Amino acid sequence: MTATRIFGTLAHRAAILAFITFALFPLFWLLKVSVTPNDLLYSEGVRLWPSATTLDHFRFVLANSEFPRFFANSLIVSGTTALVSTVLAALMGYALSRFRFRGKMWLAGLLLVTQMFPLVMLVAPIFKILSPLGLTNSLTGLILVYTAFNVPFASFLMQGFFDGIPPDLEQAAMIDGADRFTAFRQIILPLALPGVAATLGFVFTAAWSEMIFALMLISGSEKATFPVGLLTFVSKFSVDYGQMMAAGVLALIPACLFFLLIQRYLVQGMTAGAVKG
Template sequence: MTATRLFGTLAHRAAILCFIAFALFPLYWLLKVSVTPNDLLYSEGVRMWPSRTTLDHFRFVLANSEFPRFFANSLIVSGSTALVSTVLAALMGYALSRFQFRGKLWLAALLLITQMFPLVMLVAPIFKILSPLGLTNSLTGLVIVYTAFNVPFASFLMQGFFDGIPSDLEQAAMIDGADRFTAFRHIILPLALPGVAATLGFVFTAAWSEMIFALMLISGSEKATFPVGLLTFVSKFSVDYGQMMAAGVLALIPACLFFLLIQRYLVQGMTAGAVKG
């Protein structure tokens, strides 16, 4: 009995370890290459850890490359996109969750259809639309495009969270003397914080790693975001893997920080105790 249970526990833990190793190995490799000195990169063969490590790549990337600017651009674009998308998605999701209106089904279907198109198809038309408006080669243009692409899915995400909050709650608030929007702000939104956090996280990471539009709409390094900036480490004759990986490691930091910040809302079940059950 105890033996089988022990075996079960071990197998369970081993499976989890395997999964973690599988999922994190590329990140580990990123880190490993970023601290490997250039002269050892090709000479040591495949090794789990280089015989000598260095932070030179990081130093170079931070001091001598344009990477800090790419990084700042990315932060601005992703942060704004996450904020704008989440506000819009919260309003949209609330409407989808609470109101019956004409054309609701069509609207939902339309939102879904936008998610089925390969984005590459839209690059040319969007460029055509944005360029007379002066929104190409601009961070604002990128924020608008990213917001447009992220709002549909984010709305469905938010709708799901709102659906989980009993409508008795805002009705009680409305009877207590709030109008619908006040009830939404005071009662529903605080309860939907886990959803807001999840949506922020989802949109932020989507914008952070987006490449196609950043590449097509931005020319020159002045406004480039970090995924585009990574390409500057690829020259005609060689790829500077060490610096590229160092930049990659640095790019992971904000995403990690962001999730650290919101993780407490992601796991919280705040509606417990609102109604019976």
């Protein structure tokens, strides 16, 4: 190996390391503040790690705040949204990938158009629509809105995965005696699992961190999701950073678990060996 190649490799690794540090530093800071005792928070100046650590913030958040309820609400909303969106997106993506039908171009165009508006613009109309239906201040309403906003992008995502699966496979299944839906369920869907996992992950995290609609459609802490709940740590006169960060760390857990669960499906290459030699 020549010196230039070693240098190239080192530079490459260093660049990756720099990027990872940059990307993960806020998370580190979150963790650091969450374990810093209140009296050290302002007295120690800027340090990478406090001289003493405590889990008090976590204890307080779990025992004395409404955080567990926010957490449960978020879990319900994000989980349901991810599930419903992915099912719809899988069906939609399959149709976009395989079928020729009238107005397909228009439909795809329309789906794209929905992605062009800043959400803030739509808050008022959505509120106007949901309010008479009794869907404001309700988790169902939130799920409905999140699903509506996530399905278009998720559909394109799924379509891409289906496009990568040769149509020969379901045609072979249909000749073997399956109808189209059976072929979809037994042959295509198992091969699209990486796509399903990616879509689930994408929609789940999007719903988990969504703030604008949660803030506007939900009043009071009964139905609040976690991003809105975080605001309860901001009071009129002070911000309880330690507790807020502790809540933040806890909120990261489901997202991490979720990706841990689906990561093995995110690995591509399931269709290898299907066609040709």
